[in-house]
Amino acid sequence: MNHQYDTVRPVNWHNEQLHLLDQRKLPHEQTIMMLEQVADVTKAIKDMVVRGAPAIGITAAYGVVLAARTAYAKSNTNWQTLIEKDLQQLARARPTAVNLVWALKQMQVKFSAINGDPVPILLEEAKRIHQEDINANYRMGELGTELLPNNCRVLTHCNAGALATGGYGTALGVIRSGYAAGKITEVYADETRPWLQGSRLTAWELLQDNIPVTLSVEGAAASLMQRKMIDWVIVGSDRITANGDVANKIGTYGLAILARQHGVKFMVVAPTSTVDMSLTDGSKVEIENRATEEVLTLDGKNIAAIGAKAWNPAFDITPAGLVDFIVTEKGVVKPQSSGMDALGL
Ligand code: MRU
Helix, strand or coil: CCHHHCCCCCCCECEEEEEEEEECCCCCCCCCCCCHHHHHHHHHCCCCCCCCCHHHHHHHHHHHHHHHHHHHHCCCCCCHHHHHHHHHHHHHHCCCCCCHHHHHHHHHHHHHHCCCCCCHHHHHHHHHHHHHHHHHHHHHHHHHHHHHHHHHHEEEEECHHHCCCCCCCCCHHHHHHHCCCCEEEEEEECCCCCCCHHHHHHHHHHHCCCCEEEEECCHHHHHHCCCCCCCEEECCEEEEEEECCCEEEECHHHHHHHHHCCCCEEECCCHHHHEEEEEEEEEEECCCCCCHHHHEECCEEEECCCCCCCCCECCEECHHHHCEEEECCCCCEEEHCCHHHCCCC
């Protein structure tokens, strides 16, 4: 199927290397990092060269291919033992998005079938995970668009777009599909302090596809809703627990409270690789705390009073009761009534 508004790809396997679009440099520079060693992949995930739950998982899957290639060159009988430490370090690169460990488990399932050079089988699996994520995003785009009324004005948070996935995006996949169907008339994006995923990444990727976007600071969201300028909030997720609680970029919880107060609908869009049925509820999710410099500085320059401390959790938990719909590639769930059980995962 041809999809409109679908040009951005953050992760590519090319010439036997992993190519990552360096998201730290967007929107001003489009630089590709070419990686051949798994330690560099782990570092790229930690440093946010690549970020966004599904994109991290896909990158880790290709990281396993690189680890196995190096280890097999050293020992064609003992490569699985040699890469154990690499995989543990990859798994710990960022703790909140469950897609990372999900992808590593998918790759490890293939280990037992390998006899000889592991690279062909592992590369095929990584490419399958990558393509399935893009397909899931297309499907969620359709399902999410069906929920939207005509002339819809939407607000999104962080970047849950092509840049955060294999391509097309989760929340931005629905926004792409809804815009293509003529149902979405306005897209607002929070700038998303402190890393500015909204102003640097969401705005950039929507404009790459000629979808108009208006940026606002997070503090403006309440006024946007009070003035009846928003009909739906559409966001992604890093981990959804069995009861339907949603971990996503810090600030998402506040938006959900505002949406409920103002009668605005709240949609979460995430593939089933983001659903963690092993955790009962959001209080069990490990929330990543990032460096205080992200809050205290901008572009390497101090912006805060010298001596001020900072608190910088990267994610928060939105309770299931505040979420109207969770859109997955396997169907749409109303989490407040059934949690995630309805998907039968
Ligand atoms: O810290 P980030 O930029 O990795 O956080 C990303 C988000 O919170 C996204 O909303 C989430 O991963 C969903 S991406 C489709």
